[in-house]
Amino acid sequence: MIKLYGTPPTRALRVIWLLNELGLDYEMLPVGILEGENRQSEFLALNPAAKVPVLVDGSLVVTESAAIQLYLAEKYPQAGFIPESVEDRAQMYRWIFFLMTEIEQPLWRIVRHTFLYPEEKRLPQDIELAKQECLEMVAVLERHMRDRAFLVADRISVADFNAAYTLDWANEEKMLEGAPRLKAYLQSMYARPKAPPTIAEAFAALESQAVTGDAMVAG
Structure with missing residues (x-):
């Protein structure tokens, strides 16, 4: 199972888009940037730059969203996302x-x-x-x-x-x-069927989750 560290609205959206278009199963692992989870030793072992996204595919670890996109497109050439010439x-x-x-x-x-x-x-x-x-x-x-x-x-x-x-x-x-x-x-x-949420939609989802969480605590 491919693992993706990072969640919308970060540059993880670039990777999510490729994963969706390729129809790949993956596990998304949120990284709390504001909570400093990207500075913990476990995450730094994956990316010393302390940034998301990070893709783990078996023993391979790839950082930088554009590099991850290119890796996925090259690994699954049948989708035709890498030009032939x-x-x-x-x-x-x-x-x-x-x-x-x-x-x-x-x-x-x-x-x-x-x-x-x-x-x-x-x-x-x-x-x-x-x-x-x-x-x-x-x-x-x-x-x-x-x-x-x-x-x-x-x-x-x-x-x-x-x-x-x-x-x-x-x-x-x-x-x-x-x-x-x-x-x-x-x-x-x-408008593509497998497009990820926009940045605005991702922020709105985060705000909704925060409000729901506050309501559950208050309840």
């Missing part, structure tokens, strides 16, 4: 790296300086810089997707499953207001 694979890697470095990183800076860092370490000016950088790169992707259904060639690939989560995050931060094509693309991806 080396040229198309190069483009798939290109857009995955673009998404992770040019769009996700400024989004992560916004989150850090908005509420993750202690208040005395937050830099409001970096939030504005990150927003500007993110919008510029979103515009690049918007132009690329102008006449496309998928990021690479004419069929879905790992790059699209990576992009959907990243763009959902960007959408939550109002970064897609000037990108109608990306908004339509995002909607089409989450």
